[in-house]
Amino acid sequence: MQRIHRSCLALAAATTLVAATTVSAFAAPSGSGRTVLGDSVAPWATAAHRLGASATATTVDFRVYLGLHGDAASFATAVSTPGNPAYGHFLSGADFRARYSPTQGDVNAVTSWLKAQGFKVGHVPDNHRYVEAVGTVAQAASAFSTSFSDYSFAGATLRSNATPLSLPSSLPAVQAVVGLDESAALTQPQASPSAPPPDVFVNGRPCSDWWGQKTVQNTATPDGTTLPSTPSAFAPCGYAGAQLQGAYGLSGAIGSGTDGSGVTVAVVDAYASPTIVQDVETYSAKHGLPSLSGHFSQVVAPGTFTRPQNTRQDPQGWSGEETLDIEAVHTMAPGADIVYVGSPNNYQDMDAALNHVVDSHLADIVTNSYGFSSEALPRGYIKPMNDTLIQAAATGISVFFSSGDNGDETDGVAGATPTPDWPASSPWVTAVGGTSLGVSQSNGRVFELGWETGKSKLSNGAWTTPAYLYGSGGGTSRLFSQPAYQAGVVPSALSQRYGGAAMRVVPDVAAVGDPTTGMLVGQTQRFPDGHDAYSEYRIGGTSLSSPLYAGMFALAVQKAGHAFGLANPALYAARSATLDITKADLGSYPGAVRVDYVNGVDASNGYTYTARWFDRDDNLTIHVRPGYDDVTGLGSPTGQAWLDSLATYGG
Secondary structure (H helix, E strand, O other): OOEEEEEEEOOOOOOOOOOOOOOOEEEEOOOOOOEEOOOOOOOOOOHHHEEEEEOOOOEEHHHHHHHOOOOOHHHHHHHHHHOOOOOOOOOOOHHHHHHHHHHHHHHHHHHHHHHHHHOOOOOOOOOOOEEEEEEEEHHHHHHOOOOEEEEEOOOOOEEEEEEEEEEOOOOEEEEEEEEEOOOHHHHOOOOOOOOOOOOOOOOOOOOEOOOOOOOOOOOOOHHHHHHHHOOOOOOEEEOOHHHHHOOOOOHHHHHHHOOOOOOOEEEEEEEEOOOOOOOOHHEEEHHHOOOOOOOOOOOOOOOEEEOOHHHHHHHHHHHHHHHHHHHHHHHHOOEEEEEEEEOOOHHHHHHHHHHHHOOOOOOOOEEEHHHHHHOOHHHHHHHHHHHHHHHHHHHHEEEEEEOOEEEEOOOOOOOOOOOOOOOOOOOOEEEEEEEEEEEEEEEEEEEEEEOOOEEEEEEEEEOOOOOOEOOOOOEEEEEEEOOOOHOOOOOOHHHHOOOOOOOOOOOEEEEEOOHHHHHEEEEEEOOOOOOOEEEEEEEOOOOHHHHHHHHHHHHHHHOOOOOOOOHHHHHHHHHHEEOOOOOOOOOOOOOOEEEEEEOOOHOOOOOOOOOOHHHOOOOOOOOOOOEEEEOOOEEEEHHHHHHHHHHHOOO
């Protein structure tokens, strides 16, 4: 049993990826008075997966996205690039809407058409990016000139339109329609606000309070099992508080007042944990962090329609994700304000939640620990969110996304298609990869390696051959051209991996993500006897990396005294103050022994012992190397020097 983040669950990683140099508008006249939305069929909606026609009376809710006007991308690039005369001259939300958003006339035209087709019309955000609507499958098939079928894919039955969607050409530029197919069901887990706490998980013992405290040589196993001498260290129980602040060299800055004060960090997830406030307060008191009282708020993003629950989507999953994200941000930016933004009622609304954060300017920094484990998606899922990210950059908001937990998404299988994850692959976000981290007794950084874990089991007193388990997501995009900030930094062997023009490579930066060396988090959990109580456990994934890095970046924003917008130009410019993560320490720190309770709670059913080997990327296409690499990007923060460098480049 293990605890890992929930950012990137199953998606069609095996589907064919279509090469493109950029993601742009994809509507085209059909010659019949209608405009076809190209690439609007889900990649998994193939004849081989088809089960039959969808039930026509099924309720379907969706959003019709309208495109931005003008060249918002060029403006966002200029205001986010140090040295550009426009740098830092961000627009207010109102100014952005006036200059680039769809007009009220655009909204009225789409609304009238939807109503004429029999749909009920719901929420329209202030930036007019979409019109929410609900109706039946039969109405959607008629309105968009398509048919709907059910498909068997990834262990689920999913609905999709069978042919590209189309709309009357007389309508204003419709960018995409999101929600008619069920691609989102493959990606974001769902949790009910009334769901019970998640089942308890307890760290197996022995585990170390700091790196190397307990080893095979100085600590006996509780059941007398003899372990090989290598790796020698028992895994940490989970780092917390001053350990993580010290490992990244930020204890002094935080202690002297550069603690994120005056900066707001938003966490976007789904729903809301009913015990989050008491859990974070308990956690803070136990680990030397200040109270979050007066610095925390929760917002449910607006939406009109209540969607049915889908129990296969892990009902308790999001409460753990929210807890991890908030405790991680609070650890690295204990003075920052944190706003939690919950997606309304359903897993498919993450794009709307992010749009709400950005358009309402709820925060200076946004961290997101979710995503699709591929770029193989209908462009309707990509282009609208990409435009939301452009608005974020143009209005001075820095957006961070987890890069994923499945390496290059091949599982080390020869011939499988490598891919980075979306939205981490967008050039408008800072993609945060994962590392394996050793923290000393004095809270210093012993080592930091690329997170690509190989797992061995114990067999006849020896470790079996390591098999790839999980690791930092990364790779070369097939959708996005190389952004200017990566030019001259990312090796051409990576940016031109597939030939042709240079492309975007993921991730940009990194922080600890390996569950073997992860963070200790605390939340209310359900014990086997049915009682609920606060308990702590070690957790990892790039879902940890992103909020940790976002918290550290909050310190940089405070020190610089201004917002950065898209953080990447400044981060790449300040790369000399970033720790370049290589394989240099791998010989001295090959891995750790992990002890787990068989039942995940206590020793009553015995123990399991596994070796977790660091940086085992043997069968992957992504590798740690000197300089920029596609596992850890530029690397991780180096404390005060990193803060000073960002303040200099951002001035």
